Amino acid sequence: MTKRVHVETRINGREVDFLCEPGQSLLEVLRDQLHLTGAKEGCNNGNCGACTVILDGRIVDSCLVLAPEVEGREVTTIEGLAGPEHLHPLQQQFLEHAALQCGICTPGLIMAAKGLLDQNPAPTEEEIRLWLAGNLCRCTGYDKIIRAVQAAAQQMEARV
Amino acid sequence: MGQAKQYLRPSSIDEAVRALAAANGGGRALAGGTDIIVDVREGRRQVDLLVDLKAIPELTAIDVDGAGGARIGAATPCYRIAEDTRLRRAYPGLVDAASLIGGVQIQSRASLGGNICTSSPAADSAPILIALGATCVIAGPTGERRLPVEQFFTGPRQNVLQDGEIVVAIELPPPVPRSGSAYLRFIPRNEMDIAVVGAGVWIRLDGETIAEARVGLGAVAPTPLLVVEAGRALAGKPATRETFEAAAEAARAAAKPISDMRGSDRQRIHLAGVITRRAIETAVQRARESQS
Ligand SMILES: Cc1cc2nc3c(=O)[nH]c(=O)nc-3n(C[C@H](O)[C@H](O)[C@H](O)COP(=O)(O)OP(=O)(O)OC[C@H]3O[C@@H](n4cnc5c(N)ncnc54)[C@H](O)[C@@H]3O)c2cc1C
Numbered sequence: 250m251t252k253r254v255h256v257e258t259r260i261n262g263r264e265v266d267f268l269c270e271p272g273q274s275l276l277e278v279l280r281d282q283l284h285l286t287g288a289k290e291g292c293n294n295g296n297c298g299a300c301t302v303i304l305d306g307r308i309v310d311s312c313l314v315l316a317p318e319v320e321g322r323e324v325t326t327i328e329g330l331a332g333p334e335h336l337h338p339l340q341q342q343f344l345e346h347a348a349l350q351c352g353i354c355t356p357g358l359i360m361a362a363k364g365l366l367d368q369n370p371a372p373t374e375e376e377i378r379l380w381l382a383g384n385l386c387r388c389t390g391y392d393k394i395i396r397a398v399q400a401a402a403q404q405m406e407a408r409v
Numbered sequence: 410m411g412q413a414k415q416y417l418r419p420s421s422i423d424e425a426v427r428a429l430a431a432a433n434g435g436g437r438a439l440a441g442g443t444d445i446i447v448d449v450r451e452g453r454r455q456v457d458l459l460v461d462l463k464a465i466p467e468l469t470a471i472d473v474d475g476a477g478g479a480r481i482g483a484a485t486p487c488y489r490i491a492e493d494t495r496l497r498r499a500y501p502g503l504v505d506a507a508s509l510i511g512g513v514q515i516q517s518r519a520s521l522g523g524n525i526c527t528s529s530p531a532a533d534s535a536p537i538l539i540a541l542g543a544t545c546v547i548a549g550p551t552g553e554r555r556l557p558v559e560q561f562f563t564g565p566r567q568n569v570l571q572d573g574e575i576v577v578a579i580e581l582p583p584p585v586p587r588s589g590s591a592y593l594r595f596i597p598r599n600e601m602d603i604a605v606v607g608a609g610v611w612i613r614l615d616g617e618t619i620a621e622a623r624v625g626l627g628a629v630a631p632t633p634l635l636v637v638e639a640g641r642a643l644a645g646k647p648a649t650r651e652t653f654e655a656a657a658e659a660a661r662a663a664a665k666p667i668s669d670m671r672g673s674d675r676q677r678i679h680l681a682g683v684i685t686r687r688a689i690e691t692a693v694q695r696a697r698e699s700q701s
Protein backbone atom coordinates (compact mmCIF):
# COMPACT_ATOMS: atom_id res chain seq x y z
CA MET A 250 0.00 0.00 0.00
CA THR A 251 1.15 3.48 -0.75
CA LYS A 252 0.93 6.33 1.67
CA ARG A 253 -2.15 8.41 0.99
CA VAL A 254 -1.83 12.15 0.45
CA HIS A 255 -3.96 14.77 2.17
CA VAL A 256 -5.03 17.52 -0.22
CA GLU A 257 -6.73 20.83 0.59
CA THR A 258 -8.19 22.75 -2.30
CA ARG A 259 -11.18 24.82 -3.45
CA ILE A 260 -13.74 23.19 -5.69
CA ASN A 261 -16.64 25.24 -7.07
CA GLY A 262 -15.94 27.94 -4.52
CA ARG A 263 -15.94 25.68 -1.48
CA GLU A 264 -13.00 24.54 0.65
CA VAL A 265 -12.60 20.83 0.18
CA ASP A 266 -10.13 18.35 1.55
CA PHE A 267 -9.60 14.72 0.64
CA LEU A 268 -7.21 11.80 0.94
CA CYS A 269 -5.97 10.20 -2.26
CA GLU A 270 -3.37 7.88 -3.70
CA PRO A 271 -0.28 9.82 -4.83
CA GLY A 272 -0.75 8.74 -8.44
CA GLN A 273 -4.52 9.10 -8.65
CA SER A 274 -5.95 11.49 -11.23
CA LEU A 275 -8.05 14.51 -10.37
CA LEU A 276 -10.81 12.97 -12.50
CA GLU A 277 -10.91 9.81 -10.38
CA VAL A 278 -11.04 11.76 -7.14
CA LEU A 279 -13.76 14.08 -8.42
CA ARG A 280 -15.93 11.20 -9.57
CA ASP A 281 -15.23 8.40 -7.09
CA GLN A 282 -14.57 10.25 -3.85
CA LEU A 283 -16.20 13.64 -4.11
CA HIS A 284 -19.21 12.35 -6.08
CA LEU A 285 -18.84 15.10 -8.64
CA THR A 286 -19.66 12.86 -11.57
CA GLY A 287 -20.22 15.67 -14.08
CA ALA A 288 -16.71 15.39 -15.49
CA LYS A 289 -16.74 12.26 -17.64
CA GLU A 290 -14.12 9.68 -18.41
CA GLY A 291 -13.93 9.19 -22.16
CA CYS A 292 -10.45 8.19 -23.25
CA ASN A 293 -8.48 8.67 -20.01
CA ASN A 294 -5.50 9.82 -22.06
CA GLY A 295 -6.00 13.46 -22.99
CA ASN A 296 -7.62 13.08 -26.38
CA CYS A 297 -11.36 13.55 -25.89
CA GLY A 298 -11.84 16.44 -23.44
CA ALA A 299 -14.84 14.81 -21.71
CA CYS A 300 -13.06 15.32 -18.37
CA THR A 301 -12.38 19.06 -18.89
CA VAL A 302 -12.42 21.22 -15.75
CA ILE A 303 -11.09 24.70 -15.04
CA LEU A 304 -7.95 24.84 -12.90
CA ASP A 305 -6.92 28.34 -11.77
CA GLY A 306 -8.69 29.87 -14.77
CA ARG A 307 -7.30 27.51 -17.44
CA ILE A 308 -9.09 24.51 -18.93
CA VAL A 309 -7.32 21.19 -18.37
CA ASP A 310 -8.10 17.52 -18.91
CA SER A 311 -8.65 16.29 -15.35
CA CYS A 312 -7.53 12.79 -16.40
CA LEU A 313 -4.09 14.32 -17.02
CA VAL A 314 -3.81 16.09 -13.65
CA LEU A 315 -2.74 14.22 -10.53
CA ALA A 316 -5.04 14.86 -7.60
CA PRO A 317 -2.17 15.95 -5.30
CA GLU A 318 -1.33 18.70 -7.81
CA VAL A 319 -4.47 20.69 -6.92
CA GLU A 320 -3.30 21.40 -3.36
CA GLY A 321 -4.01 25.08 -2.66
CA ARG A 322 -5.57 25.70 -6.05
CA GLU A 323 -9.01 26.46 -7.46
CA VAL A 324 -11.01 23.91 -9.43
CA THR A 325 -14.31 24.54 -11.22
CA THR A 326 -16.39 21.65 -12.53
CA ILE A 327 -19.68 21.59 -14.40
CA GLU A 328 -21.44 21.30 -11.03
CA GLY A 329 -20.20 24.81 -10.21
CA LEU A 330 -21.85 26.59 -13.14
CA ALA A 331 -25.57 26.78 -12.47
CA GLY A 332 -26.90 29.26 -9.93
CA PRO A 333 -29.56 28.25 -7.39
CA GLU A 334 -32.36 29.41 -9.70
CA HIS A 335 -31.00 29.36 -13.21
CA LEU A 336 -28.83 27.29 -15.45
CA HIS A 337 -25.68 28.94 -16.76
CA PRO A 338 -26.31 30.49 -20.22
CA LEU A 339 -24.10 27.81 -21.79
CA GLN A 340 -26.17 25.04 -20.20
CA GLN A 341 -29.38 26.80 -21.21
CA GLN A 342 -28.28 27.27 -24.81
CA PHE A 343 -26.98 23.70 -25.15
CA LEU A 344 -30.48 22.58 -24.20
CA GLU A 345 -32.26 25.04 -26.46
CA HIS A 346 -30.07 24.25 -29.46
CA ALA A 347 -30.26 20.49 -28.87
CA ALA A 348 -26.46 20.52 -28.82
CA LEU A 349 -26.30 17.10 -27.22
CA GLN A 350 -27.47 13.60 -27.87
CA CYS A 351 -25.88 10.99 -25.64
CA GLY A 352 -24.43 13.80 -23.53
CA ILE A 353 -21.12 12.29 -22.52
CA CYS A 354 -19.13 15.08 -24.16
CA THR A 355 -21.40 17.84 -22.89
CA PRO A 356 -19.92 18.72 -19.48
CA GLY A 357 -16.44 18.87 -20.98
CA LEU A 358 -17.60 20.96 -23.92
CA ILE A 359 -19.44 23.39 -21.68
CA MET A 360 -16.41 23.79 -19.40
CA ALA A 361 -14.15 24.29 -22.40
CA ALA A 362 -16.57 26.85 -23.86
CA LYS A 363 -16.70 28.63 -20.50
CA GLY A 364 -12.91 28.83 -20.54
CA LEU A 365 -13.17 30.50 -23.95
CA LEU A 366 -15.94 32.98 -23.10
CA ASP A 367 -14.18 33.95 -19.86
CA GLN A 368 -11.30 35.31 -21.89
CA ASN A 369 -12.99 36.12 -25.20
CA PRO A 370 -16.65 37.10 -24.71
CA ALA A 371 -17.39 37.43 -28.45
CA PRO A 372 -15.45 34.74 -30.31
CA THR A 373 -15.82 34.13 -34.03
CA GLU A 374 -17.04 30.76 -35.28
CA GLU A 375 -13.49 29.89 -36.27
CA GLU A 376 -12.16 30.79 -32.82
CA ILE A 377 -14.83 28.61 -31.23
CA ARG A 378 -14.04 25.63 -33.49
CA LEU A 379 -10.30 25.94 -32.91
CA TRP A 380 -10.70 26.31 -29.14
CA LEU A 381 -12.96 23.26 -28.94
CA ALA A 382 -10.60 21.07 -31.03
CA GLY A 383 -9.59 19.20 -27.86
CA ASN A 384 -13.19 18.07 -27.24
CA LEU A 385 -14.63 15.20 -29.25
CA CYS A 386 -18.31 14.58 -29.85
CA ARG A 387 -19.35 11.40 -31.61
CA CYS A 388 -23.01 12.32 -31.95
CA THR A 389 -23.87 15.88 -32.91
CA GLY A 390 -21.56 16.80 -35.77
CA TYR A 391 -20.52 19.94 -33.80
CA ASP A 392 -22.66 22.49 -35.64
CA LYS A 393 -25.31 22.70 -32.96
CA ILE A 394 -22.59 22.99 -30.34
CA ILE A 395 -21.08 25.96 -32.15
CA ARG A 396 -24.52 27.64 -32.40
CA ALA A 397 -25.14 27.04 -28.71
CA VAL A 398 -21.82 28.64 -27.75
CA GLN A 399 -22.54 31.63 -30.00
CA ALA A 400 -26.00 32.05 -28.49
CA ALA A 401 -24.62 31.79 -24.96
CA ALA A 402 -22.01 34.42 -25.79
CA GLN A 403 -24.77 36.76 -26.99
CA GLN A 404 -26.94 36.07 -23.95
CA MET A 405 -24.01 36.80 -21.63
CA GLU A 406 -23.06 39.97 -23.52
CA ALA A 407 -26.65 41.22 -23.39
CA ARG A 408 -26.73 40.78 -19.64
CA VAL A 409 -23.69 42.95 -18.84
CA MET B 410 -3.39 0.21 -14.81
CA GLY B 411 -0.16 1.65 -13.40
CA GLN B 412 0.21 4.44 -10.90
CA ALA B 413 3.13 6.22 -9.23
CA LYS B 414 3.51 5.35 -5.55
CA GLN B 415 4.83 8.67 -4.37
CA TYR B 416 4.38 12.33 -5.32
CA LEU B 417 6.74 15.11 -4.30
CA ARG B 418 6.56 18.84 -4.96
CA PRO B 419 9.95 20.36 -4.13
CA SER B 420 10.50 24.10 -4.21
CA SER B 421 14.15 24.05 -5.28
CA ILE B 422 16.23 22.44 -8.02
CA ASP B 423 18.55 20.93 -5.40
CA GLU B 424 15.71 19.21 -3.62
CA ALA B 425 14.32 17.83 -6.90
CA VAL B 426 17.70 16.52 -8.03
CA ARG B 427 18.39 14.90 -4.65
CA ALA B 428 14.99 13.20 -4.58
CA LEU B 429 15.40 11.85 -8.12
CA ALA B 430 18.97 10.69 -7.49
CA ALA B 431 17.89 8.89 -4.30
CA ALA B 432 15.11 7.03 -6.12
CA ASN B 433 17.61 4.68 -7.80
CA GLY B 434 16.10 4.92 -11.24
CA GLY B 435 12.51 4.70 -9.97
CA GLY B 436 11.91 8.44 -10.10
CA ARG B 437 10.76 10.68 -12.95
CA ALA B 438 10.16 14.38 -13.27
CA LEU B 439 6.57 15.59 -13.71
CA ALA B 440 6.00 18.81 -15.65
CA GLY B 441 2.64 19.08 -17.42
CA GLY B 442 2.02 15.35 -17.16
CA THR B 443 0.58 15.10 -20.68
CA ASP B 444 3.05 12.35 -21.59
CA ILE B 445 4.14 10.84 -18.29
CA ILE B 446 0.72 10.38 -16.68
CA VAL B 447 -0.47 8.45 -19.74
CA ASP B 448 2.76 6.42 -20.00
CA VAL B 449 2.50 5.33 -16.36
CA ARG B 450 -1.23 4.65 -16.57
CA GLU B 451 -0.89 2.55 -19.70
CA GLY B 452 2.02 0.60 -18.27
CA ARG B 453 4.68 1.85 -20.68
CA ARG B 454 6.71 3.11 -17.75
CA GLN B 455 7.06 1.90 -14.18
CA VAL B 456 7.53 4.86 -11.86
CA ASP B 457 7.80 4.82 -8.07
CA LEU B 458 8.21 8.53 -7.53
CA LEU B 459 6.98 11.53 -9.51
CA VAL B 460 8.76 14.79 -8.75
CA ASP B 461 6.56 17.76 -9.70
CA LEU B 462 8.81 20.54 -11.00
CA LYS B 463 6.17 23.27 -11.20
CA ALA B 464 6.66 24.71 -7.70
CA ILE B 465 10.32 25.52 -8.46
CA PRO B 466 10.23 29.20 -9.47
CA GLU B 467 13.04 28.98 -12.08
CA LEU B 468 11.31 26.08 -13.84
CA THR B 469 8.28 28.19 -14.77
CA ALA B 470 9.91 31.58 -15.39
CA ILE B 471 10.28 33.26 -18.79
CA ASP B 472 13.12 35.80 -18.91
CA VAL B 473 13.60 37.81 -22.06
CA ASP B 474 16.58 40.09 -22.07
CA GLY B 475 17.15 41.73 -25.45
CA ALA B 476 20.93 41.60 -25.40
CA GLY B 477 21.28 38.35 -23.48
CA GLY B 478 18.68 36.25 -25.26
CA ALA B 479 15.87 34.41 -23.52
CA ARG B 480 15.61 31.74 -20.88
CA ILE B 481 12.43 29.67 -20.62
CA GLY B 482 11.88 27.52 -17.54
CA ALA B 483 11.64 23.89 -18.67
CA ALA B 484 8.23 23.31 -17.04
CA THR B 485 6.57 26.49 -18.36
CA PRO B 486 3.27 25.56 -20.04
CA CYS B 487 3.07 26.14 -23.81
CA TYR B 488 0.22 28.66 -23.61
CA ARG B 489 2.50 31.08 -21.75
CA ILE B 490 5.09 30.78 -24.52
CA ALA B 491 2.42 31.13 -27.21
CA GLU B 492 0.99 34.26 -25.55
CA ASP B 493 4.33 35.95 -24.85
CA THR B 494 4.60 38.92 -27.22
CA ARG B 495 8.35 39.32 -26.57
CA LEU B 496 9.00 35.73 -27.58
CA ARG B 497 6.70 36.09 -30.57
CA ARG B 498 8.71 39.04 -31.81
CA ALA B 499 12.15 37.54 -31.24
CA TYR B 500 11.51 33.83 -31.89
CA PRO B 501 8.32 33.50 -33.97
CA GLY B 502 9.23 29.95 -35.00
CA LEU B 503 9.21 28.82 -31.38
CA VAL B 504 5.78 30.36 -30.90
CA ASP B 505 4.61 28.49 -34.05
CA ALA B 506 5.64 25.21 -32.41
CA ALA B 507 4.39 25.99 -28.90
CA SER B 508 0.96 26.91 -30.34
CA LEU B 509 0.73 23.58 -32.18
CA ILE B 510 1.31 21.20 -29.28
CA GLY B 511 -2.14 19.77 -28.50
CA GLY B 512 -5.43 21.60 -28.05
CA VAL B 513 -6.14 24.22 -25.41
CA GLN B 514 -6.32 21.73 -22.53
CA ILE B 515 -2.91 20.28 -23.43
CA GLN B 516 -1.48 23.79 -23.96
CA SER B 517 -2.41 24.62 -20.36
CA ARG B 518 0.03 21.98 -19.18
CA ALA B 519 2.51 20.73 -21.80
CA SER B 520 6.04 22.12 -21.46
CA LEU B 521 9.16 22.39 -23.64
CA GLY B 522 11.13 20.39 -21.06
CA GLY B 523 8.58 17.57 -21.19
CA ASN B 524 8.47 17.72 -24.97
CA ILE B 525 12.22 17.25 -25.39
CA CYS B 526 12.59 14.82 -22.46
CA THR B 527 9.97 12.45 -23.89
CA SER B 528 12.33 12.57 -26.89
CA SER B 529 9.82 11.50 -29.49
CA PRO B 530 11.38 11.85 -32.96
CA ALA B 531 8.26 13.90 -33.81
CA ALA B 532 8.43 16.32 -30.83
CA ASP B 533 7.22 19.60 -32.29
CA SER B 534 9.53 21.88 -30.32
CA ALA B 535 12.73 20.05 -31.25
CA PRO B 536 13.32 21.12 -34.89
CA ILE B 537 12.81 24.81 -34.17
CA LEU B 538 14.85 24.76 -30.94
CA ILE B 539 17.65 23.20 -32.98
CA ALA B 540 17.26 25.78 -35.74
CA LEU B 541 17.29 28.64 -33.23
CA GLY B 542 20.53 27.36 -31.71
CA ALA B 543 18.89 26.71 -28.33
CA THR B 544 20.77 25.22 -25.37
CA CYS B 545 19.39 22.95 -22.64
CA VAL B 546 20.50 23.81 -19.14
CA ILE B 547 20.74 20.56 -17.20
CA ALA B 548 21.07 20.25 -13.41
CA GLY B 549 22.16 17.05 -11.71
CA PRO B 550 23.83 15.59 -8.66
CA THR B 551 27.24 16.75 -9.88
CA GLY B 552 26.22 20.26 -10.87
CA GLU B 553 25.05 22.05 -14.00
CA ARG B 554 25.89 21.43 -17.64
CA ARG B 555 24.79 22.95 -20.92
CA LEU B 556 24.18 21.21 -24.21
CA PRO B 557 22.95 22.31 -27.65
CA VAL B 558 19.48 20.83 -28.19
CA GLU B 559 20.65 18.83 -31.24
CA GLN B 560 23.03 16.90 -28.97
CA PHE B 561 20.32 16.10 -26.41
CA PHE B 562 18.65 13.22 -28.25
CA THR B 563 20.29 9.80 -28.53
CA GLY B 564 17.50 7.67 -30.05
CA PRO B 565 13.72 7.28 -30.21
CA ARG B 566 12.50 8.20 -26.69
CA GLN B 567 16.10 8.39 -25.48
CA ASN B 568 18.29 11.28 -24.42
CA VAL B 569 21.48 12.17 -22.59
CA LEU B 570 19.92 12.67 -19.14
CA GLN B 571 21.50 10.58 -16.39
CA ASP B 572 19.78 9.50 -13.19
CA GLY B 573 18.93 12.50 -11.07
CA GLU B 574 19.35 15.01 -13.88
CA ILE B 575 16.63 17.43 -14.93
CA VAL B 576 16.38 20.04 -17.64
CA VAL B 577 16.10 23.36 -15.84
CA ALA B 578 15.65 25.74 -18.74
CA ILE B 579 16.00 26.29 -22.44
CA GLU B 580 18.21 29.20 -23.41
CA LEU B 581 17.90 31.03 -26.72
CA PRO B 582 20.61 33.23 -28.20
CA PRO B 583 19.81 36.94 -28.55
CA PRO B 584 17.88 37.79 -31.73
CA VAL B 585 19.95 39.49 -34.43
CA PRO B 586 18.75 42.15 -36.91
CA ARG B 587 17.07 40.94 -40.11
CA SER B 588 16.61 37.43 -38.87
CA GLY B 589 13.47 35.29 -38.90
CA SER B 590 12.34 31.83 -37.91
CA ALA B 591 9.45 29.48 -38.61
CA TYR B 592 8.20 26.01 -37.72
CA LEU B 593 5.87 24.07 -39.95
CA ARG B 594 4.62 20.50 -39.75
CA PHE B 595 2.58 18.21 -41.91
CA ILE B 596 -0.21 16.25 -40.20
CA PRO B 597 -2.98 14.16 -41.69
CA ARG B 598 -5.68 16.28 -40.03
CA ASN B 599 -6.04 20.02 -39.50
CA GLU B 600 -5.53 19.97 -35.74
CA MET B 601 -4.47 17.71 -32.93
CA ASP B 602 -2.20 15.13 -34.45
CA ILE B 603 1.43 14.08 -34.45
CA ALA B 604 3.80 15.44 -37.08
CA VAL B 605 4.52 13.25 -40.10
CA VAL B 606 7.32 15.70 -40.84
CA GLY B 607 8.27 18.92 -39.05
CA ALA B 608 10.76 21.55 -40.16
CA GLY B 609 12.22 24.43 -38.14
CA VAL B 610 14.19 27.16 -39.90
CA TRP B 611 16.21 30.14 -38.72
CA ILE B 612 17.60 32.59 -41.20
CA ARG B 613 19.59 35.85 -41.24
CA LEU B 614 19.48 38.13 -44.25
CA ASP B 615 22.05 40.56 -45.52
CA GLY B 616 20.16 42.59 -48.09
CA GLU B 617 18.51 39.91 -50.21
CA THR B 618 21.28 37.40 -49.55
CA ILE B 619 20.93 34.72 -46.91
CA ALA B 620 23.87 35.36 -44.62
CA GLU B 621 23.34 32.42 -42.26
CA ALA B 622 20.76 29.66 -41.83
CA ARG B 623 20.01 26.66 -39.65
CA VAL B 624 17.49 23.93 -40.44
CA GLY B 625 16.07 21.34 -38.00
CA LEU B 626 13.96 18.37 -39.08
CA GLY B 627 11.62 16.17 -37.05
CA ALA B 628 9.94 12.78 -37.54
CA VAL B 629 12.24 11.70 -40.39
CA ALA B 630 14.92 9.89 -38.36
CA PRO B 631 15.37 8.20 -34.95
CA THR B 632 16.02 11.65 -33.44
CA PRO B 633 15.29 15.24 -34.45
CA LEU B 634 18.09 16.40 -36.74
CA LEU B 635 20.20 19.45 -37.40
CA VAL B 636 20.52 19.40 -41.19
CA VAL B 637 23.88 21.10 -41.66
CA GLU B 638 23.80 20.60 -45.45
CA ALA B 639 20.50 22.47 -45.75
CA GLY B 640 21.98 25.43 -43.86
CA ARG B 641 25.01 25.30 -46.11
CA ALA B 642 22.83 25.25 -49.24
CA LEU B 643 21.28 28.55 -48.08
CA ALA B 644 24.24 30.47 -46.66
CA GLY B 645 25.74 33.06 -48.98
CA LYS B 646 23.03 32.53 -51.62
CA PRO B 647 20.32 34.90 -52.88
CA ALA B 648 16.92 34.43 -51.21
CA THR B 649 15.29 32.92 -54.28
CA ARG B 650 13.14 29.90 -55.04
CA GLU B 651 16.16 28.15 -56.59
CA THR B 652 18.16 28.46 -53.38
CA PHE B 653 15.21 27.24 -51.30
CA GLU B 654 14.87 24.22 -53.60
CA ALA B 655 18.53 23.34 -53.08
CA ALA B 656 17.99 23.39 -49.32
CA ALA B 657 14.84 21.29 -49.71
CA GLU B 658 16.89 18.75 -51.66
CA ALA B 659 19.40 18.63 -48.79
CA ALA B 660 16.51 18.04 -46.37
CA ARG B 661 15.22 15.16 -48.52
CA ALA B 662 18.72 13.65 -48.59
CA ALA B 663 19.00 13.89 -44.78
CA ALA B 664 15.63 12.21 -44.16
CA LYS B 665 15.95 8.54 -43.16
CA PRO B 666 12.39 7.94 -42.06
CA ILE B 667 10.39 4.86 -41.16
CA SER B 668 6.98 3.93 -42.54
CA ASP B 669 4.12 3.83 -40.05
CA MET B 670 0.38 4.44 -39.93
CA ARG B 671 0.93 8.19 -40.39
CA GLY B 672 2.97 7.98 -43.55
CA SER B 673 5.28 5.87 -45.69
CA ASP B 674 9.01 6.52 -45.91
CA ARG B 675 8.70 7.81 -49.50
CA GLN B 676 5.94 10.20 -48.55
CA ARG B 677 7.98 11.46 -45.60
CA ILE B 678 11.05 12.10 -47.78
CA HIS B 679 8.95 14.03 -50.27
CA LEU B 680 7.27 16.00 -47.50
CA ALA B 681 10.61 16.77 -45.83
CA GLY B 682 11.46 18.77 -48.96
CA VAL B 683 8.09 20.52 -49.27
CA ILE B 684 7.78 21.43 -45.60
CA THR B 685 11.39 22.61 -45.39
CA ARG B 686 10.95 24.88 -48.42
CA ARG B 687 7.75 26.39 -47.03
CA ALA B 688 9.31 26.95 -43.60
CA ILE B 689 12.27 28.68 -45.30
CA GLU B 690 9.89 30.94 -47.24
CA THR B 691 8.10 31.97 -44.06
CA ALA B 692 11.35 32.52 -42.15
CA VAL B 693 12.73 34.67 -44.99
CA GLN B 694 9.52 36.69 -45.14
CA ARG B 695 9.69 37.27 -41.40
CA ALA B 696 13.36 38.28 -41.65
CA ARG B 697 12.42 40.87 -44.30
CA GLU B 698 9.69 42.25 -42.06
CA SER B 699 11.71 42.20 -38.84
CA GLN B 700 12.15 45.68 -37.42
CA SER B 701 15.51 45.43 -35.76
C1 LIG C 1 -3.96 15.01 -26.74
C2 LIG C 1 -2.48 15.20 -26.86
C3 LIG C 1 -1.97 15.92 -27.92
C4 LIG C 1 -0.60 16.09 -28.07
N1 LIG C 1 -0.15 16.81 -29.13
C5 LIG C 1 1.19 16.97 -29.31
C6 LIG C 1 1.69 17.69 -30.43
O1 LIG C 1 0.93 18.20 -31.26
N2 LIG C 1 3.03 17.81 -30.58
C7 LIG C 1 3.90 17.28 -29.68
O2 LIG C 1 5.11 17.43 -29.87
N3 LIG C 1 3.46 16.60 -28.59
C8 LIG C 1 2.14 16.43 -28.40
N4 LIG C 1 1.67 15.73 -27.30
C9 LIG C 1 2.62 15.15 -26.37
C10 LIG C 1 2.91 16.01 -25.14
O3 LIG C 1 1.84 16.85 -24.83
C11 LIG C 1 4.17 16.87 -25.32
O4 LIG C 1 5.28 16.05 -25.57
C12 LIG C 1 4.44 17.77 -24.11
O5 LIG C 1 5.32 18.80 -24.49
C13 LIG C 1 4.99 17.05 -22.90
O6 LIG C 1 5.22 17.99 -21.88
P1 LIG C 1 4.74 17.77 -20.38
O7 LIG C 1 5.18 19.00 -19.64
O8 LIG C 1 3.32 17.44 -20.30
O9 LIG C 1 5.64 16.52 -19.99
P2 LIG C 1 5.45 15.41 -18.85
O10 LIG C 1 4.42 14.45 -19.26
O11 LIG C 1 5.34 16.05 -17.53
O12 LIG C 1 6.89 14.73 -18.96
C14 LIG C 1 7.28 14.05 -20.14
C15 LIG C 1 8.57 13.28 -19.89
O13 LIG C 1 9.67 14.16 -19.68
C16 LIG C 1 10.18 14.03 -18.37
N5 LIG C 1 10.40 15.42 -17.95
C17 LIG C 1 9.49 16.44 -18.00
N6 LIG C 1 10.08 17.60 -17.68
C18 LIG C 1 11.37 17.30 -17.40
C19 LIG C 1 12.50 18.09 -17.02
N7 LIG C 1 12.39 19.42 -16.88
N8 LIG C 1 13.68 17.47 -16.80
C20 LIG C 1 13.79 16.12 -16.96
N9 LIG C 1 12.77 15.33 -17.34
C21 LIG C 1 11.57 15.91 -17.56
C22 LIG C 1 9.16 13.27 -17.58
O14 LIG C 1 9.76 12.50 -16.56
C23 LIG C 1 8.54 12.40 -18.66
O15 LIG C 1 9.32 11.28 -18.90
C24 LIG C 1 0.29 15.54 -27.12
C25 LIG C 1 -0.21 14.84 -26.02
C26 LIG C 1 -1.58 14.66 -25.88
C27 LIG C 1 -2.11 13.91 -24.70
Ligand code: FES
Nearest residue numbers: 291292293298312
Ligand atom coordinates in the same frame (compact mmCIF):
# COMPACT_ATOMS: atom_id res chain seq x y z
S1 FES D 1 -11.03 11.43 -20.42
FE1 FES D 1 -9.65 13.02 -20.17
S2 FES D 1 -9.36 13.70 -22.18
FE2 FES D 1 -10.59 11.93 -22.49
Ligand code: FES
Nearest residue numbers: 350352386387388
Ligand atom coordinates in the same frame (compact mmCIF):
# COMPACT_ATOMS: atom_id res chain seq x y z
S1 FES E 1 -23.51 14.05 -27.60
FE1 FES E 1 -22.72 12.06 -27.71
S2 FES E 1 -20.59 12.43 -27.80
FE2 FES E 1 -21.39 14.37 -27.95
